[in-house]
Amino acid sequence: MIQITEHGAERMRERCKVKRKSVARLAKIAYEKGLTHADTSGALNGYIDSLYFYNRQANNIRLYGDKIYIFCNDVLVTVYDTPKRFMPVVNKLMRRKKEIS
Numbered sequence: 001m002i003q004i005t006e007h008g009a010e011r012m013r014e015r016c017k018v019k020r021k022s023v024a025r026l027a028k029i030a031y032e033k034g035l036t037h038a039d040t041s042g043a044l045n046g047y048i049d050s051l052y053f054y055n056r057q058a059n060n061i062r063l064y065g066d067k068i069y070i071f072c073n074d075v076l077v078t079v080y081d082t083p084k085r086f087m088p089v090v091n092k093l094m095r096r097k098k099e100i101s
Contacts, residue, residue: 001074002028008076015079016067027076030069034062035093044086051080063090 002024004012009023018026037048040063048061051070060071066087068080082090 002031002076003074004076005078008070008078011079012076015081027069030062030064030067031060031071031074031076033097034064034069035090035097037061039093039097040089042089044089047083047086063093066090 004023004027008027009020012018012023012026013020016026037045037052040048051061051068052058055070057072058070058077060073062069062071063082066082068082070077070080
């Protein structure tokens with residue numbers, strides 16, 4: 001079960017533009033269907049590494065849509081926007097993951 005910190009819920013409402021009731025649903029979808037660190041390579045992988053090294057408790061980083069969801073185990077800590085330079089790569093990887101599933 002996904003838990004959400006108060007800060008994580010606030011950041012999700014602010015950056016994802018979702019209502020309070022949708023926060024838990026979107027966090028669950030991002031956790032289950034998002035790209036993991038192992039799914040990435042190259043510069044995107046390096047960027048995710050830098051996010052991890054910034055806070056080593058963030059051991060579960062997921063990319064879903066145009067956002068980066070930072071989890072500590074199964075607890076959503078915060079949400080960041082994906083830098084625009086990585087969006088073509090993220091979109092390509094998401095399409096590939098959907099085709100495999």
